[in-house]
Amino acid sequence: MTLRRSILAAAAAAAIALPGAASAQAPSFFRIGTGSAGGTYYPIGGIIANALSCPPGAPCNTAGATDGIPGMVAVAQATQGSVQNVALVQAGNAEAGFAQSDVTHWAYTGTGLFQGRPRTDRLRFVAHLFPEHIHAAVRRDSPIQSFNDLRGRRIAIGLQASGARIGSELILSAYGFQAGRDFTAEYLNQAQGTERMQDRGLDATITVVGYPAAAFTEFCARTGCRFLPIPEAEANRVIERAPFYGRGVIPRTAYEGLTEDVPTLTVSAVLVVRDSLPDDLVYNITRALWSQTTRGLLDRGHAKGREIVRENALNGRGVIPFHPGAERWYREAGILR
Template sequence: MLPLTQHLVGGLLALALFPGFAAAQDLRFFSIGTGGTGATYYPLGGAIANAISNPPGSRPCDEGGSCGVPGLIAISQSSRGSIDNIDGIKSGLFNSGFVQSDVAYWAYTGTGPFTGQTPAEDLRAIAALYPEHIQLIARKDADIGSVRDLRGKRVSLDERGSGSYVNAIEILRAYGLSETDVDVHFLKSAPASDAIIAGDLDAFFITSGYPTNAIIELTSRAPITLVPIDGAEAEAIAEEFGFYSVDTVPAESYSGIYATETLAVGAQWVTSAAVDDDLVYEITKALWNDQTRKLLDVGHAKGTMVTLETALDGIAIPLHLGAERFYREVRTRE
């Protein structure tokens, strides 16, 4: 299977050299808004984009070639995260995007961080992907043992267009803090890690599937701790908002880090109701074929948790009609 960039180049080359052939193949592009390059959305988005692509000129699936949607070139695009991806879908910048379950619900209902905005009533789900955990990383010598210890510290809440930022604000509030109580920064995980190493930052939030690449790299370059988000405050958040759950980042998810209690939300792949039903049906079908299963299992560690059995877990917005048709057929076959 070719890397995504090679798929894209190959498809564009086919367009340039054989425009009539490309047109006959009904070439289509399909973008997936993901997240920062140091987190989980971006590499997983690349794996899924690769799996569902099948550019003109590809070898047949049964000969070791592409098993995606004929004529489709899917593109994984980095972004600021969940809220940015919602805005991208609404504006037409992205055809689809990875979004936290809480952010999807808030956008669809016009609540939470979308209060005052027109509800995104055209937002539709393709699949639930995997649970992602709110991780609070701190320099080991910053004397941060709980969320309350962030008061007066230099803390990155992630970028404002991210789901991580929304989660960080909610968690600070639950523990009696706000943005004004910390020296706030707005960095993605990779630059936040660099700032930790340089001694310019004390802690940062990221909502991402563990193990997160940027944190793996950070543990090899600086002594850090994973700060628990637990106790009555965490339980109150989970009780107030049904899309949160109390969970644990297991020991040794990162080298030298103990098991740590925290909160989790679901990662979901969403799109717009305006996207063609037949196209989304074929994309959903390609997502769950046997070849995609192989790519997910050998890709990012979270890929093994992306399963058909959990594809509808925690979805609180309507399914896209194309995806709904695929899942209905699966149930009928069972």
């Protein structure tokens, strides 16, 4: 049973068991835009949705229960990723979303790769989640050894409305590559890209995702993989254009068969909400996100969950305003002064 179905089933069970309570309090749904299957946003979104949920009639904030918001059912929605998520939040078609910090900055200010578009000015910051890494994957038996070898190749660069596409285009442009002229772009997510590489229908898949990502875990175990390093000069060209990026590594322990750490670029994944959400709701969402119960869910649920820590809660905000509810919780917790 999927996480979403299990949450909905819990809500339905509560309604059946407690018809009087159900009629008095129908569940309120809280939609979180995440990402596509095979990435990190979707499974982490499922864990956080579970942590925030407490359907009508279910125990809340007690031993053995979540620290969720009474009467609320949070749902992790599969999406194309960051670009779609900020658009969903802006339009009110999702209450919250995961996004790369470069995407939130450019969308909010109408600058960079969002130049000429209306500002996505209803975004409000709740929390930094985890660092994401550029993954440039090829088959282990591929002759491609560096980004320079990608000229003339077929490359999956992420879905159209994803932050992965933006990250892929940034690194390829650092090498002077342009889609249609220097390579053939395929707008696929990492699961679709690795599947095509497995069948030798693609030469490489580039994306921005937190390791370990399920699609690459499966691909490396089944087919064998390598990740292309990003040297210092090219990394600095990307950082000059997009200062939200920093230098990092994909450790050799992240995926089966890697023999050395891979130098690459990193960017923050953040949680944003719409400005119209009530302050008390976002206060309690922030409280639930950083509770000890949620800490256990994150630690047990996904390797990347262990990197979602209070010490980094304010990283990656940039110019995005705090939601007042989140800001109040951080001040009361002594994290924001």
